[in-house]
Amino acid sequence: MTARTGTRPSAPGTVLTGRDGELDRAARRALAGNWRLCATVPAAGLYPHQWSWDSAFIAIGLRHLSPVRAQRELESLFGAQWRDGRVPHIVFDPHVPADAYFPGPAFWQSATAPGAPGVPTSGIVQPPAHALAAWATFRADPEAARARGFLPRIYPRLVAWHRYLTTRRDLTGSGLMAIGHPWESGMDNSPAWDLPLSRVTPVPIGEFARRDLNHAAAAERPTDEDYGRYVRLARDYRDSGYADALRVHGFAVEDPMCNALLAAGEEALAAMAAELGQDPRPHLAAAERVTEALMSTLYDPEAGIFFPRDAHTGALIRSYSVGGLLPLIVPGLPVAAALVSTALGERFRLREACPLPSYDLTAADHDASRYWRGPGWVNTSWLFWHGLRLHGETTLADDLRGRLLERVRTAGFREYLDPLTGAGHGTDGFSWTAALTLDLLRAA
Template structure:
């Protein structure tokens, strides 16, 4: 394997790697939830907590359950799960946009704790079910699934009703941050129509803790602020024509379909009918494949009706859906030059052959452990055990070399972004224990 250019600590054995991952999760724990990274991301993030719980379940099923319960304790009455739950003990200026920007507590039907108003990919039902499986006795004693099931149902109902902005049966994201892949090149076209807020009108805090060349530009950030401000000023209303950015995203819809499969299993455990969840999973899988697949999964720009034909990691994520009819074709694409499964590790966030591929620039090239974990999970679901085993080993080797970084150069292994990153640590713990 190519030597890493930005080496972290020498974590030469799985035991040392395991101990280091445990220390990171312990250090990033804040009373009831885990922050992604202490300085750059000092609050609770939605899909981060899902991945953190998947790893934490191996150390303490009860703490993993508490992680998810804390997140859903901030669920809005309409069912949405906000992408940030703010910690009141963190100084107000530590992160932008913070509570004073989102003004969630002024919105009817929101919890007492301040949150953002947008969402993130729905990885939560899968995380809840995997967390349950790690400690069923503890979960049953705590009433974990009976508490979480109705909240998950409300969350999915929000996404499949309020966020089905076209009537197609697919959920839409209304901000790039909702996709989890903030500055992906695939958003460049729809974002180009958004008039940015001048940079003089906001103060970025991310650049206090990260290299500017590895973060979105001020122009992009101005567009993000515009979209979030307009959504806030509209009372966080979800209407078909009310958003400057509206995209049907493969990653989010794939996790929604996978989540319905998980909800069917949860329903069986709590004595509810799993049938509606199985039917919803089948509908989502069919619609996802019919509407967004054209040799690869591409997002659809709702404003133009066109597919956004960039080859990004999001287009591989439907592999997490059980029974996906085009799973074999996705694996073949992953093995090709664009993603180089078996060599590039983690899988690149953006097409390695594209002129704009930048291996250190956030979602415009580098690889993330969480998306590679999802693809690894999908490989196992669809019977590609040898490829899954190889990817697992390569991911563990990369983290041994670079440390627990936020993202990595997929070809050299150089670490980028925040260090001591929680979902990297958590998913390493899961990969170590994989059978």
């Protein structure tokens, strides 16, 4: 979705009937159950706080029900923005018991971090899907958004967020933002991170208590060893005062999906600037710079896909993950046809697999039930669906949309699914699955 394309927002009172109506009502119930005063948790048990890119996708669905509630979703998140512009990946709910999630507020110690907000948060970030969500939310009801002053308040915060990513997180001078933790990728446990993670010494399991295994099977979650590496990276970053430099980030990767969202987000910011009577050209220029850096640095023409790059070694990480396909969301991407061709091939099997697998179906270490190591997620397939529409692949887009809705009808609002059988995995009642179902149901 960009400033020039995307699902047309339906009137909040639009009534769907038949099977679509049943699915619509179920999605509404799931989102209502996860609503907490001014924001939506991803899932009540496993994820009891507000997550950053989850709220972006949730707002895109909520705009069809209540554009004002969608605005509040984003405003709540950006109310916890740090002074340097970063948007934390978790905003902690003080009403939730401190031991309900690890790492919790006591681990991150944001209260003593320079520039942190007055509410407890984590110190790392997540993919920048927010400008796309904010513009879609505005378009759902421009009159209500103008009456509330939504864009005048959210736009400068989005600008500061993108500035943080393009300055503080450009760790190599390549023009690309880098992630400093697998959690920042949104695709936490992807095999793409195995090589750079192998250099990180894990914290022994006895030094921390995992809470995720209280809500999900161990076979579907990261291993204890990988979780120990995640804790090590987060602790080192915290102890540095959340400073951004290669010497601080033991793991530093330039990720295709994150940078594609940044480029597409700049297009959305350009549309916001024009709406506010400001010059959109700086945002369009920024989108072009990031796109050019993506093409020159991360694209492999022989493979027909984008690969992440290890910022410490400068080497591409040749792991076929769905993130390498998602630059398809960038307007004017010159290699869109090649990405579609790769998606249709045996590694992703676009015409058959649904949702798109998070990782290469032909790889020996593909695992269709373990977190980001093979299962499909509705949000990444939703992004690819919008990319298909953006680049004129309407037949493929319509087919993917129909199959996604059938998967959800059968499995429910699961966190992730087996891309070939459709079996549900992870937690149930997952908010972005429900929210993006609302959007898919209203696609035109």
